[in-house]
Amino acid sequence: MGCSCILSPFWPTSAGPTGVWFSGDRIAWLVLECPTETKATFGVHLKIVGDWTERFRDLLLPPSSQDSEILPFIQSRNYPKLYIDGPFGSPFEESLNYEVSLCVAGGIGVTPFASILNTLLDDWKPYKLRRLYFIWVCRDIQSFHWFADLLCVLYNKFWQENRPDYVNIQLYLSQTDGIQKIIGEKYQALNSRLFIGRPRWKLLFDEIAKCNRGKTVGVFCCGPNSISKILHKLSNRNNSYGTRFEYNKESFS
Template sequence: VSLCVAGGIGVTPFACVLQALLDGWRGFRLQRLYFVWVCKEIQSFYWFAELLCALHKKLWQENRPDYFNLKLYVSCTESLQRMSEERYRPLSSRLLVGRPKWKMILDEIGKINKNRRVGVFCCGPKGISKTLHRLCNSTRSSGTAFEFNKESFS
């Protein structure tokens, strides 16, 4: 079980992972992937919208809809527009306004994955990685162990 968290352009390292899952995910030992992407403006999501929609469609066709849990957060509401194009419909239902409530997200993942290890991979602003690192190191009542890893651009 893995949680991938991207802030803005921090999605770049995860693009190859998502493409590999689309190309032949059965070879992965991964049981479930949680993917959270936070951007200031909705236009940023169009970078990988086709890939995200294709992966969503493939997993539904293969009867694995719970394998990929996607949440998209738009933090700046001033430029908010809907992803209204028909081809992006799977993404519009996963679009949330505001900033993620990280503790609540980790608690939810912990409840679903009791007594398991969850790899947390983060690439984005320092504020997100600091918060996730602190939360991953705090005690979990569900027995879930969150293992924090981060990628940073220099």
């Protein structure tokens, strides 16, 4: 399929940190960019998987533009009027209220974390959060392109502000026939954080506990139940560093 994703801008009159939903005959997952204090628009990334998502794409985009991998959101044409309910809050807003947070996304489960990352990019200082572990597991390399630019900008921002330890990004490619990378010279920072296979969850929790002795770590997960169960179990496990893990979960089902 030539077209895999649409990015469309909207200008809301009010907005919160998270929550944009569409209704349709059949649900298709989407990822979003929410407005911040300095950016009054929000964008919706809709993955084209067939059925109504293809028809929605055809309404928004001229046929000549549908061969792009990621389509531009500015087109010289008239768009249909869209009505959107919201904003709606998310439990993941609480990730900003911990000094240390572990955010784990599986595939399109990255959705609720997108606005959190944009919030930190806009201004991280008003929040309690001082260290973020961001783990994203995907089956195919192309999925990481949804937020490759955002992750790179966020990573560079904290390096420029002499806070390289603020965000720890780990990307895992769970299914592959060989070594792959996110194509593009500007993505070198992400390629060095791209791992083949699945995370070693127990080792990850042990490392976080060791580096954050005596602190409370917020654990936030949106993804398959298999990952959620592992994280929940590890969060309840005692460790020798006095670190406490508080587990949270969000689901789209």
